[in-house]
Amino acid sequence: MKRIPVIAGNWKMNTGIDDAVKLVKTMLPDLEKFSSVEKVVCPPFVSLDAVKKALKESSVKLGAQNLFYEDKGAYTGEVAPPMLAGLCEYVIIGHSERRQYFGETDEIVDKKLKAAIKNGLKPIFCIGEKLEENESGKTELVLLRQLLVCSDHANFSNGIIIAYEPVWAIGTGRAATAAQAEKTIAYIRRVVTEQQGGDIGGAVRILYGGSVTAANIAELMKQLDIDGALVGGASLKVDDFVSIARQASEIKK
Numbered sequence: 001m002k003r004i005p006v007i008a009g010n011w012k013m014n015t016g017i018d019d020a021v022k023l024v025k026t027m028l029p030d031l032e033k034f035s036s037v038e039k040v041v042c043p044p045f046v047s048l049d050a051v052k053k054a055l056k057e058s059s060v061k062l063g064a065q066n067l068f069y070e071d072k073g074a075y076t077g078e079v080a081p082p083m084l085a086g087l088c089e090y091v092i093i094g095h096s097e098r099r100q101y102f103g104e105t106d107e108i109v110d111k112k113l114k115a116a117i118k119n120g121l122k123p124i125f126c127i128g129e130k131l132e133e134n135e136s137g138k139t140e141l142v143l144l145r146q147l148l149v150c151s152d153h154a155n156f157s158n159g160i161i162i163a164y165e166p167v168w169a170i171g172t173g174r175a176a177t178a179a180q181a182e183k184t185i186a187y188i189r190r191v192v193t194e195q196q197g198g199d200i201g202g203a204v205r206i207l208y209g210g211s212v213t214a215a216n217i218a219e220l221m222k223q224l225d226i227d228g229a230l231v232g233g234a235s236l237k238v239d240d241f242v243s244i245a246r247q248a249s250e251i252k253k
């Protein structure tokens with residue numbers, strides 16, 4: 001089954017409005033050349049509107065890094081799904097930094113997925129195990145728990161992208177090997193297949209994330225089940241992000 005690869009940049013809490021626009025405008029001419037890969041940038045909330053304008057008539061898509069699950073109300077500082085609908089197409093949900101630093105549980109992640117889907121946003125749904133879970137052989141168990149918590153409503157045929165991001169690989173410079181990432185992503189695909197059938201399991205796009213660079217993307221993209229990458233640090237460097245998108249596009253052509 002043909003799955004269009006995705007290279008998504010998670011800018012995290014970096015760039016003000018001017019820098020965000022400058023960054024995306026510098027990348028844009030090169031990114032436009034790689035038509036066989038879907039490109040997504042996820043700047044901070046405050047820059048979404050300005051980056052959207054910079055992306056006008058471009059093939060590069062826009063994503064937010066988070067949302068709250070209520071539609072409106074007395075939730076100081078939060079951003080509601082209807083506020084993002086129409087502004088961006090994607091939204092990162094369940095990133096391990098949100099789980100770790102902001103206390104997001106599986107239940108909260110589940111509510112956020114539901115709210116995103118209800119509002120027509122496509123989640124980039126992050127799952128991944130911590131170092132100690134990996135070392136004690138619990139990786140599959142943790143991923144299964146994270147996947148199953150949302151399986152009753154998150155029909156993976158409706159545009160959800162899964163991002164496998166081992167927590168120990170994020171921002172550490174210690175990426176999973178291509179073989180490790182492939183093995184785990186193939187497992188995730190099997191779980192989705194068992195839950196939702198072969199058509200959906202074969203079609204859902206599953207990305208790898210965690211210390212992806214221009215030097216390791218090629219090996220990752222050569223794997224059968226890896227459909228792209230969620231890139232943090234390297235997505236802020238024009239040459240690196242362009243090179244990652246170029247390699248992904250060439251390999252999966």
Ligand code: PGA
Binds near residue numbers: 171230231232
């Ligand atoms: P990293 O971050 O590429 O800087 O490791 C990835 C992510 O957190 O999505």
